[in-house]
Amino acid sequence: MAATVTKLKTARRGTRNTSGPTVRAAIDAFLDTPKIKGNPNTLRAYANVLDRTADQLDAERALADIADAEIGDALTELWGDAKPATWNRNRAAVGSWLAWCADKQHWTAPALPGSAERQRENNDDTKAVSRSRIDRLCRRRDLPLREKTLWRMLYESASRASAVLALNVEDLDLPSKQAKITTKGGDTMWITWGTDTAHLLPRLIAGRERGPLFLSERRPGPHRKATADPRDICSETGRARLGYDRARVLLAHYGNGLRLHQLRHSSATHLGDANVSANVIMAKTGHKSLRSVQRYVKPGLAAVHEATETLSSPRRRG
Known part of the structure; x- marks a missing residue:
């Protein structure tokens, strides 16, 4: 079973366009999709997160050259000290972009590394103030x-x-x-x-x-x-x-x-x-x-x- 899964993953990678875009071009293409640009609030939120991520990675590098670990390092540098809700929200935005690049565009792209796990958000009953x-x-x-x-x-x-x-x-x-x-x-x-x-x-x-x-x-x-x-x-x-x-x-x-x-x-x-x-x-x-x-x-x-x-x-x- 494990061997079959490995072959399938290899086959998918083999269908990708390995030349691919730069980080900046990949972000611009993602932000231009109807689902994102159709809502100004969604567009603004994704653009803010992805633009900061691009600056951290070097926006003019080829997306295919970015390693998974570099994505994790960028997230940690930008939001490692943020509250769990902020970390999870921004991590999810970067993950959505990378998944779109790989699954929809078939570009060679990094993925969220295992080290960039979703953090637990504890309930806070003191949110309401007087x-x-x-x-x-x-x-x-x-x-x-x-x-x-x-x-x-x-x-x-x-x-x-x-x-x-x-x-x-x-x-x-x-x-x-x-x-x-x-x-x-x-x-x-x-x-x-x-x-x-x-x-x-x-x-x-x-x-x-x-x-x-x-x-x-x-x-x-x-x-x-x-x-x-x-x-x-x-x-x-x-x-x-x-x-x-x-x-x-x-x-x-x-x-x-x-x-x-x-x-x-x-x-x-x-x-x-x-x-x-x-x-x-x-x-x-x-x-x-x-x-x-x-x-x-x-x-x-x-x-x-x-x-x-x-x-x-x-x-x-x-």
Whole structure:
């Protein structure tokens, strides 16, 4: 049996085009596939991971010359110290690209080495933070308007950060406090926000009619501007769309280690604590099943404290 499997693998390798492309050309071809380029959020996420990987490997080398171990070394160098969820997500992106090169294009390509294993992601029941903590953070006087608006919108909309960062000014329906986004699976849905975000948005937009809603601090350099998607550059200011990594770093800095996904997680948990039905929470967060929503709507710590007080003797309550 083992001998048969070996022969099959050898036969497959024999059908590949061993000349093959460079690392850069292989990445560009993968990003140009309908499944990837059809969703701007997916394209942006894959491009960020694969571009950094290409820089680590030397983008102009032939893909066929890259060894499995070099892929493992690149992953470790870039994300070896990251949290398991980040490691697993980026590892999967590189693995999808390499598998596409080998299986769909029949190019000689490396594979993920055994040393680059998927890491275990432990459950974290402290992901949801209190509403008061979010309010205090967003009311800080030293907080830039852009960050304040982004974090308010992430919390009030319970949407994924990647989708909110992909919003353009023309996507917004300000009077109705809603916008149309593209979800992780490529579907479209409406997100809604509350009064706090509604007060901040006009100040952030400052009269702009088109272009990315959340902009970077500076204009991109010539190379970045030449390679960026034109939709990610504001025609009025010349500034680029704020990236996920930069947004993540800023929240961790101002929020004492707070993570972007915690705002979405906290929103769903607080809605559950307020006895909002799971069906409504599912519609708001864009999840496909109630089972997925149940991870978010477990009672939060505030609800647990309130329940605990019922166990105290009546004369000591309050």
